[in-house]
Amino acid sequence: MAATASAASSRDRVVLKVDGRDYSGWESVRIARGVDRAAADFTLAVTRQYWPITAGMACEVWIGADRLVTGYVDDVAHSHDSATHRIDVSGRSRTADLIDCGASNRPGQWLGQTAQRIADELAGPFGVPVIVRDGGAPIPDHQLQQGETVMESLHRICAMRSLVPTDDVNGRLILHRPGSGGTAGALVAGQGGNVLKATVKFSQRDRFHTYIVKGQQAGFDIADPNQIAQPTGTATDPNIRSNRVAVIIAESQADADICARRARWEAANRAGRGLDITVTVPGWRQADGRLWTVDQITSYRDDIIGLPATSLLVAETVWTKGPDGTLTEMKLAPPAAYQPQPVVPLNPTLAGFAGLLRDELKRNG
Incomplete structure (x- = not known):
């Protein structure tokens, strides 16, 4: 013993x-x-x-x-x-330097470069390796903005590729989509369960039955004026009363496809954030000996309030030791609550033209 x-x-x-x-x-x-x-x-x-x-x-x-x-x-x-x-x-973590420090790369502009290449160069001066998971096509144009930190610049890159920045246990920067870290053991609140205490919040605040996203595109000779005048996308949340409607104006140019994607994201993301759960379990390890940790999918069942087993993302983990013993506190949420917002991709042709124009202006003073 x-x-x-x-x-x-x-x-x-x-x-x-x-x-x-x-x-x-x-x-x-x-x-x-x-x-x-x-x-x-x-x-x-x-x-x-x-x-x-x-x-x-x-x-x-x-x-x-x-x-x-x-x-x-x-x-x-x-x-x-x-x-x-x-x-x-x-x-x-080592990545704190990217949060605290300004971006000072020169010339500070990347045309047609991948998210990996840009992130490597931004984080390189701080000795922080970067792993980009599913970075997609090259980004047409990324420029540093006056006074922004490295992480602020990285957030803009992430927005273009629907990624989220985090770190790993080795101090590397990871640009990823949450929920790709595998599975964790089940969490059960109630008689015989492994949850010591839980806070479960259901909310319909900022949720709507119908989401209408409107955008507008610049006109081109080959484009149908009726299509570009006001492209629209819609999505619904059937769990909300039908008279609640949200109209969202896209922040930049967007076609009908982008508007539809944004509407679906608004519905899923807001529904996901409508369920907020924090649980505390004894110890730091699961039944199989693994540490409880973030970015995994767990099954949570709450027999006290009658919540059936639900697959949720472990969004945050806090390991503590003190007067109350050795505990793990976890924030749980539907994975959709942490999916990054889709953004309007910059037209590659326009970006390339803009880059050529800037180069020409520099050459001519």
Whole structure:
């Protein structure tokens, strides 16, 4: 029995690796990851003798044999009196540099380049590798905007390709579509279930029965004026009363197909965000020994409120340790709630022409 307890303790031992040394024995732990958060973060605290950890150090955070964060120490706080010395250490993933720092690439414009190529060059000065999953066709034209951070520029790239930026446990930037991380064990609230507590919110706020998206295109000689005057797309949510109608004007030029895609996204995304669930389970691991983690699909059943088993995305995971014990808190939502909004693709021909025109103007002063 003692050997089993020791093995379990070792499996869930939290270690901060800094400057070739391992620091463990943390009394308070909070580590958080999210499918749409560009940088994981952590806060660890312990009361003991002084430890030579300073802000800015490269670090890794592990739970047993599972790495959770690769990044840097942001803050180190010491508090002490005649009897005790407490140290609080917090930090974020390596991708935090992309959130904090301005984009300074020169000349700062990419014509006809893939999302992977542009993201590599933006993140390159910070030593952050990038993985783009399903980046699609080359982006006709991407230019840095005055004063924007690297991540703000990356968000615009993601919007063009319906991707979401996050990081992985190795500190790499991942541009992905949430929900591709496999499956997790089932979660059950009620008698005999594994959920300690849950908050389940159903909302119809900002939801509509009918979504009408209207757009307008620039005219061309070969285009039908009736088609380009006001292309429209519609979608419905049958779970909402029929007199609720939303009319949305596309932010930029959009044809009928784009309007229809936007309408379907509005209906699915708003319906997805109408179900918001947060659950807390004991420990950090599933029944098979894997850590609970983000970007997986789980089945959630709530016998207390009568919610049948529903497939949901683990959108955020927070691992904690403190006075209440060792816990995992997870935010769950339908996958549609985290699908990125479709945007109007820039016409490649127009983009190419615009690039040539800019080059000509530069040559002629």
